[in-house]
Amino acid sequence: MILSEGHITEEEKKQFAELTTQTSEWWNKNKEAQAKLQFYENPIFELTELINRRENLHNLVTKLINKPKPAV
Secondary structure, X not given: OHHHOOOOOHHHHHHHHHXXXXXXXXXXXXXXXXXXXXXXXXXXXXXXXXXXHHHHHHHHHHHHHOOOOOOO
């Protein structure tokens, strides 16, 4: 797993864990609320919000994956 690499700092691991937890909680809460709505009611969230959250996760993971390992 990426977070087991020695060059990923504890702060970066914490940031990753917090972002994934927040995003997961947001998705589960909104998915359940959306399922309770009738098809003619306004949605709980906009697609742009979902896209932004996905991009935030993607950007953080990309940053961590591409972080160069220190030279030995």
